[in-house]
Structure formats: C-alpha cells, structure tokens
Amino acid sequence: MKAAILKAFGSPLAVETLPDPILGTGEVVVDVVAAGVLPYANEVFSGERKYLLELPMVPGSGAIGRVRAVGPDATRLVAGDWVICDPTVRSRDDVLSPDITLQGWSARGEGGLRLQKHFRHGPFAEQMLVPTENAIPIGWLDAAEAARWCALNLLLVPYGGLLAANLQAGETVLVSGATGNYGSAGVAVALAMGAGCVVAPGRNEKVLEDLTRRFGHRLRTVKLTGDEGEDRERMKQAALGPIDCVLDLLPPWAGTKPVRTAAMTVREFGRVVLMGGVGMLGGDDLELPYPWIMRNGITIRGQWMYPPEATIRLVGLVRSGLLDLDNFDVTTFDLDDANEAVAHAAANGGPFKLTVIRP
Structure with a gap:
C-alpha cells in the first residue's frame, strides 16, 4: 500500500510503499477514503509539540473509510461497511484505567507507547489496521461526502x-x-x-x-x-x-x-x-x-478525548439533522501531496475549515 511516512521529526513526509496490514483477531482492516489533517500537524511533525511517538510511522488522527476485512470475532461489521476510524485506542487489560494511544498521533505515557508499537500507523495511507471497536459504523455514505465527514474527528x-x-x-x-x-x-x-x-x-x-x-x-x-x-x-x-x-x-x-x-x-x-x-x-x-x-x-x-460511546452518539446527532456538517468548508489533497496538505492545514486552520487527504 502507498503511505505518507514520518521518518524523523523535522523531516517532510515521505510517500512510499509499505506492506499491507496483516489482519489479526480483534482487528479490522479499513480502506481509507478520507483522513483529516489537523491545523497543528506541522507542529507535531516538527517535534515542537513534544508528542510521544515512535518513528518511523504513518501519521494522522482519525479517518473515514470502508471495511476491507474483519477478524473472526467481529459479528456485525462486514466488508464494505462505511466506518469512522476512532484514533483513541485503549488497552483491553485494565477497564478502569486503560493505557491510551492516539493511533498515528501520540501516546499517553509508557503504557501508551507500548500500545503504539502495535497500533502505530495512522490514516495517511491507503489502508489502516484498527481495533475492532475503533471501526465504528456510520451508515451508508456517498463517497463524495466522505471528506466532510472527517469533521467528526474534530x-x-x-x-x-x-x-x-x-x-x-x-x-x-x-x-x-x-x-x-x-x-x-x-x-x-x-x-x-x-x-x-x-x-x-x-x-x-x-x-x-x-x-x-x-x-x-x-x-x-x-x-x-x-x-x-x-x-x-x-x-x-x-x-x-x-x-x-x-x-x-x-x-x-x-x-x-x-x-x-x-x-x-x-x-x-x-x-x-x-x-x-x-x-x-x-x-x-x-x-x-x-x-x-x-x-x-x-x-x-x-478530560482527555472522549468516552468510547461518544462516537456513535455524535453520529446520531449528525444523522438526526441536529449537527450540520455543511458548516465545514473542505479542501482535499491526494496522498502524493501530503506535505502540501500539512502546509495548507497550518495556513488555513480557522473555524469550520477542513483539510483532508484522500488516499
């Protein structure tokens, strides 16, 4: 698969070929259709924000895509489903105080870094491996609207x-x-x-x-x-x-x-x-x-980020018409132009503006 890779802090993203994700139990492979670029992505990639990241990695924070393959423990998701990829990945062995990593973005502490070793790569790529619970169905979507739905991650x-x-x-x-x-x-x-x-x-x-x-x-x-x-x-x-x-x-x-x-x-x-x-x-x-x-x-x-159920509840606000995604102006870039997308996001980070990479 093609991916934009951050190899070192302060270096441009390198668009190269990586092996396709290998599916395991408790995991889903998603074909990334649209991935938002946060306005301060350049500050993360330069190291200015001092986020905990193990490099090299494919960056990004959340995406909209379609399920490519599911693990043997998935009972509802099927190939072709439209999903939002929630970047907030939680460890599964401590329900009260889970370690957390924001897939493709940052880790919270040493435990988050350990989690990041497996769920490392984010959505600036053609495919993405996510925990099953992080591939959240959003219902049918016109592919032309996928970029606007990246507003959900914001x-x-x-x-x-x-x-x-x-x-x-x-x-x-x-x-x-x-x-x-x-x-x-x-x-x-x-x-x-x-x-x-x-x-x-x-x-x-x-x-x-x-x-x-x-x-x-x-x-x-x-x-x-x-x-x-x-x-x-x-x-x-x-x-x-x-x-x-x-x-x-x-x-x-x-x-x-x-x-x-x-x-x-x-x-x-x-x-x-x-x-x-x-x-x-x-x-x-x-x-x-x-x-x-x-x-x-x-x-x-x-409060850091949001509880697991927040994503599906927010989708409900959108589907009901209470939250209008048409408020957002969207500018899209191809994956080959990932560095231009990062620069554009930094220069156009005002309210209701989205910069999106479409792998």
Missing part, C-alpha cells in the same frame, strides 16, 4: 468535554477558546445538544461575527480585552442567565490567565471542564482560588 473532542460536563438541554455553557478550531466546533456541538445559550468569548471580531451569523440568537459573543476582571464581567453579562458550565479548549500558547477568567464565570455548583493544551509546552500553572472552589461547590474536571 467535533468529537469538544463533545467529549461537554459529555464530561454533563451538559443538559436548556443550560448555558461558556466555550473558552470559541474562535479556534476546536472551540468553534464546541459551539456547534453544544447547540446541537440543546444548550439554551452558548457564550463565545474571543479576540477575533471577524470570527465572532461569523459565529453569530451561523448560529443566531442562542449564541452570545464577547470581545475580550485582556483585562481579567472586565472580561469576566462581560462574559457573565452576555449570558442569558447563570453560566452552568465552562468548557476550556484554549491552545498551548494561550496561557493560564484566560482559562482562569472564563472558569470563574461559572455559577455556584457549576462545572468546569479543562481539555485544552494550556501548560503542555511549559509556563505557569493554573491558579484558582481554593475558597471560591470550596464555598461555591465548583466541580473542576480534566
């Missing part, structure tokens, strides 16, 4: 955070980092889940205006000034009532100040979910006042 991240926040229909949620790639996706998902009001703070006025145009009166935008006290009050005043939960999706370079500013808008007994990248590249720790947390009964939770 939307799943904030969806995992909103599930962790136990967002209920009619509640008010503040999405910190709403003008970014994941944050804008979080706005769309929160509204699809029935949020009564979504507060979207940011500095990019053009993006804030676009969010308002897309989502209407249930969205309340806030132009940030950089002053912590003033911004906190602006966010509270923008909401239609008390802010029930805050989802932080800010990138590594944002710093802790805007995280704290947003988190402390939440009401008494409110929930705060942290799943952005702040602090991953160093810098100050997040400081939240102990008395404020204690006296107000605030729940603060970290």
Whole structure:
C-alpha cells in the first residue's frame, strides 16, 4: 500500500510503499477514503509539540473509510461497511484505567507507547489496521461526502468535554477558546445538544461575527480585552442567565490567565471542564482560588478525548439533522501531496475549515 511516512521529526513526509496490514483477531482492516489533517500537524511533525511517538510511522488522527476485512470475532461489521476510524485506542487489560494511544498521533505515557508499537500507523495511507471497536459504523455514505465527514474527528473532542460536563438541554455553557478550531466546533456541538445559550468569548471580531451569523440568537459573543476582571464581567453579562458550565479548549500558547477568567464565570455548583493544551509546552500553572472552589461547590474536571460511546452518539446527532456538517468548508489533497496538505492545514486552520487527504 502507498503511505505518507514520518521518518524523523523535522523531516517532510515521505510517500512510499509499505506492506499491507496483516489482519489479526480483534482487528479490522479499513480502506481509507478520507483522513483529516489537523491545523497543528506541522507542529507535531516538527517535534515542537513534544508528542510521544515512535518513528518511523504513518501519521494522522482519525479517518473515514470502508471495511476491507474483519477478524473472526467481529459479528456485525462486514466488508464494505462505511466506518469512522476512532484514533483513541485503549488497552483491553485494565477497564478502569486503560493505557491510551492516539493511533498515528501520540501516546499517553509508557503504557501508551507500548500500545503504539502495535497500533502505530495512522490514516495517511491507503489502508489502516484498527481495533475492532475503533471501526465504528456510520451508515451508508456517498463517497463524495466522505471528506466532510472527517469533521467528526474534530467535533468529537469538544463533545467529549461537554459529555464530561454533563451538559443538559436548556443550560448555558461558556466555550473558552470559541474562535479556534476546536472551540468553534464546541459551539456547534453544544447547540446541537440543546444548550439554551452558548457564550463565545474571543479576540477575533471577524470570527465572532461569523459565529453569530451561523448560529443566531442562542449564541452570545464577547470581545475580550485582556483585562481579567472586565472580561469576566462581560462574559457573565452576555449570558442569558447563570453560566452552568465552562468548557476550556484554549491552545498551548494561550496561557493560564484566560482559562482562569472564563472558569470563574461559572455559577455556584457549576462545572468546569479543562481539555485544552494550556501548560503542555511549559509556563505557569493554573491558579484558582481554593475558597471560591470550596464555598461555591465548583466541580473542576480534566478530560482527555472522549468516552468510547461518544462516537456513535455524535453520529446520531449528525444523522438526526441536529449537527450540520455543511458548516465545514473542505479542501482535499491526494496522498502524493501530503506535505502540501500539512502546509495548507497550518495556513488555513480557522473555524469550520477542513483539510483532508484522500488516499
């Protein structure tokens, strides 16, 4: 099979031929139809993000494809089924605290690296070997729409955070980092889940205006000034009532100040979910006042990725029409042009923009 290979950090992807995946029990081989390229892929491939990766490897994070072959323990999947390849691979020998690797992307700790040795190669290839439970049926699909369905891999991240926040229909949620790639996706998902009001703070006025145009009166935008006290009050005043939960999706370079500013808008007994990248590249720790947390009964939770059932539930939101993938503008590249795709993703990483490789 043809694949784009990352041989060393800082080197271009090399498009070469690799042996086809060998199917085993508990595994599925998928023909990759479309694989999204994240806007910060260049930072991962350069080593700037310091992700745990054993090289060489075929990178990528999630894909849409069709089942090529299934192992002997698969009882529902058959060749030809359209599936989303969930990159979040969990070890099967510790149900309470499984080791995790993001196939083709990064590992969480030493156990994740051990898991990565087997499920190493990601979707920048014609074929991909995934655990059976990671090939999730999405129903019939027009092949021309496969690239747009790569938005699921983006939307799943904030969806995992909103599930962790136990967002209920009619509640008010503040999405910190709403003008970014994941944050804008979080706005769309929160509204699809029935949020009564979504507060979207940011500095990019053009993006804030676009969010308002897309989502209407249930969205309340806030132009940030950089002053912590003033911004906190602006966010509270923008909401239609008390802010029930805050989802932080800010990138590594944002710093802790805007995280704290947003988190402390939440009401008494409110929930705060942290799943952005702040602090991953160093810098100050997040400081939240102990008395404020204690006296107000605030729940603060970290969330990395999403639970296993999230993918099929998100597909349901799309199929029901509650979550519209037509919001996304898609630019596609052939596998031979993988490096151009990475550069394009970095230069065009704004809200509701997808860069996709079609192997």
